[in-house]
Amino acid sequence: MSDFPFDTILFDLDGTLVDSNRDLAPAVNHALAFAGYEPIPESEIRNFIGGGAGLMLRRALEAKGEQPSDERVAELNDVLLTHYWAHIADNTVAFDGVIAALDDLAAKGCKLAVCTNKLEQPARQLIEALGMTRHFAAIYGGDTCGPGRGKPEPDMLLAAIKDCGGTRAAMVGDSTYDVRAARNAGVPVVTLSFGYHDVPVGDLGGDVLIDHFDDLPAALAKLG
Numbered sequence: 001m002s003d004f005p006f007d008t009i010l011f012d013l014d015g016t017l018v019d020s021n022r023d024l025a026p027a028v029n030h031a032l033a034f035a036g037y038e039p040i041p042e043s044e045i046r047n048f049i050g051g052g053a054g055l056m057l058r059r060a061l062e063a064k065g066e067q068p069s070d071e072r073v074a075e076l077n078d079v080l081l082t083h084y085w086a087h088i089a090d091n092t093v094a095f096d097g098v099i100a101a102l103d104d105l106a107a108k109g110c111k112l113a114v115c116t117n118k119l120e121q122p123a124r125q126l127i128e129a130l131g132m133t134r135h136f137a138a139i140y141g142g143d144t145c146g147p148g149r150g151k152p153e154p155d156m157l158l159a160a161i162k163d164c165g166g167t168r169a170a171m172v173g174d175s176t177y178d179v180r181a182a183r184n185a186g187v188p189v190v191t192l193s194f195g196y197h198d199v200p201v202g203d204l205g206g207d208v209l210i211d212h213f214d215d216l217p218a219a220l221a222k223l224g
């Protein structure tokens with residue numbers, strides 16, 4: 001019997017498990033080009049990620065000086081998503097050390113789940129394309145628990161913990177959506193210095209910040 005303090009680890013996807021900005025940024029720029037705008041550098045788009053594709057696009061349009069209506073965002077989001085889903089795993093890779101950390105946590109007896117604000121279907125498509133499906137007992141997307149129930153609401157975290165039969169869970173994420181969702185679900189949260197941050201990294205407000213996935217099991221052990 002493992003003395004590891006957690007039995008369930010919940011992972012954000014974009015900017016946490018995978019470096020997906022490599023394919024998200026071109027999709028944002030495809031939608032911007034459709035709207036007649038010049039591209040935004042990938043290094044800027046990465047900080048727009050975390051609250052779902054619509055919010056990412058809204059931030060990109062605001063960076064161009066627009067105050068877009070919901071209808072405008074919805075229309076251009078269709079353009080963005082059609083492009084993104086056709087290129088979802090062209091350049092996206094798992095961050096360094098992710099697979100070893102997932103294997104290590106599983107060996108310690110943890111069930112693992114994904115809780116992403118990406119829509120569930122493309123999230124599954126991406127995880128499958130990267131050969132990572134086998135690691136996860138549950139995969140939740142921003143739409144799985146219904147409209148408006150993505151992070152920072154706690155619904156998907158609580159549902160994933162239940163699916164895993166967990167009693168002691170922790171979250172791992174890169175944005176304030178993850179930290180707030182974890183707080184709302186009452187679970188501790190590890191943040192990453194290398195993910196996509198919607199606020200300065202020092203303001204994320206998680207319980208512990210790590211620089212590499214190699215450090216995750218020890219960080220969780222200390223948190224427990």
Ligand SMILES: O=C(O)COP(=O)(O)O
Pocket residue numbers: 012013014015048049050051052053056115116117118119175
């Ligand atoms: O789609 C997004 O903006 C964010 O996705 P994430 O919750 O996996 O970071």
Ligand SMILES: [Mg+2]
Pocket residue numbers: 012013014015016049050173174175195196
């Ligand atoms: Mg993220």
